[in-house]
Amino acid sequence: NAGVTQTPKFQVLKTGQSMTLQCAQDMNHNSMYWYRQDPGMGLRLIYYSASEGTTDKGEVPNGYNVSRLNKREFSLRLESAAPSQTSVYFCASGKTSLEQYFGPGTRLTVT
Amino acid sequence: QKEVEQNSGPLSVPEGAIASLNCTYSDRGSQSFFWYRQYSGKSPELIMFIYSNGDKEDGRFTAQLNKASQYVSLLIRDSQPSDSATYLCAVNVISNSGYALNFGKGTSLLVTP
Numbered sequence: 001n002a003g004v005t006q007t008p009k010f011q012v013l014k015t016g017q018s019m020t021l022q023c024a025q026d027m028n029h030n031s032m033y034w035y036r037q038d039p040g041m042g043l044r045l046i047y048y049s050a051s052e053g054t055t056d057k058g059e060v061p062n063g064y065n066v067s068r069l070n071k072r073e074f075s076l077r078l079e080s081a082a083p084s085q086t087s088v089y090f091c092a093s094g095k096t097s098l099e100q101y102f103g104p105g106t107r108l109t110v111t
Numbered sequence: 112q113k114e115v116e117q118n119s120g121p122l123s124v125p126e127g128a129i130a131s132l133n134c135t136y137s138d139r140g141s142q143s144f145f146w147y148r149q150y151s152g153k154s155p156e157l158i159m160f161i162y163s164n165g166d167k168e169d170g171r172f173t174a175q176l177n178k179a180s181q182y183v184s185l186l187i188r189d190s191q192p193s194d195s196a197t198y199l200c201a202v203n204v205i206s207n208s209g210y211a212l213n214f215g216k217g218t219s220l221l222v223t224p
Contacts, residue, residue: 033211042216043155043199058211090154098143098203100212102154 002026004103006091012109013081021076021106023091029101031094032074034058034066036087037105043090049074081110115202117215125223130187132218134200137181143203144176144183145212150196159185190222 004025013019025032033048035058045058047066055066063085065077074093078085086109092100114137124130132146143162147155161167161174161183173186183202187194197217204213 035214040216043214045211045213048211098212099145099157099160100201101157105154 004091004093004101006089006103006106008106009104010107012111013078014111015082017081018077018079019081020078021089021091021108022073023075023103024073025091025093025101025103026072027093027095027101028071029093029095030071031100032068033092033094033100034064034074034076035090035092036060036085037090038087046076046089081108083110086110115200115213115215117198117200117218119216120219121221122218123221123223124190126190126192128190130190130194130220130222132185132187132198132200132220134183134185134202134215135181136183136200136202136213138202138204138213139178139181140205141202144174145201146172146174146185147199147201147214148196149199149217155199187220190220192222192224195220195222 007022030051034046035043037043044060049055049068052071067075089106091103094100116135146159148158149155159174161176167174171188175184197219199217200215201212204211
C-alpha cells in the first residue's frame, strides 16, 4: 500500500514550458486535491476533485488545469510555466473529503 | 476567503514540557478541524481531527475545540525533540462542489533538549 504517490519529485522548467504533474492513490479514496506551498503563504488549494468525473477550482487555480483520469489518478498541468509557479506541489486524497493524506511533493523551479 | 489564523512562532519549549498550539477560524459554519504535522522538507501528516466541542485525546496529543469562540488548540504533553516541526491547523470549507480544507500558515515548534 503506497498511499499517495507523485511524480516527478523534482523539476526545473524554463518560462513558457509546459509539464504535467502526476498523482496516484491506492487507498480507494473518492476525493483528490492539488495544493501548492510557498514560504510564508502556507498550503493553498489549486484544484480539487470530490469524486471521479468532477473537478473544481480552489483558491489559486489560474495558470493550472487538472484531469481526474480515473478514481486513482489526478494530474495537474502547467500549460505555460511562469517563475511565480515556482513552488512545492502536494497532491492529497481523502475518503470523506475531510481527512486528507498527502503525497511526498514535487519541487518545481521555473527559471 | 475565510481565514484560519495561527501564530507563526517559533514556539520553543523544553523537553518534557507541554506545548500548546492555537488556531482561530472565521467561518462559524465550519464543522471539522484538523491538525497536521510537517517536518522540514516533508509532506504534511494528519495527527488529529476533532468534530465536537471539548477535548479529544490520542496518546500525548489532545485537541481542544470551542466553536463558540471559534478556537481550536493542540496540546502536546511530554514534548520530545522529535516533535520539533511545523503544525498546521485546517478547517473544512463547504462549497457547491463538495468539501475542501482551508489551512493556516502553521506554527513552528522547537523542543529543546
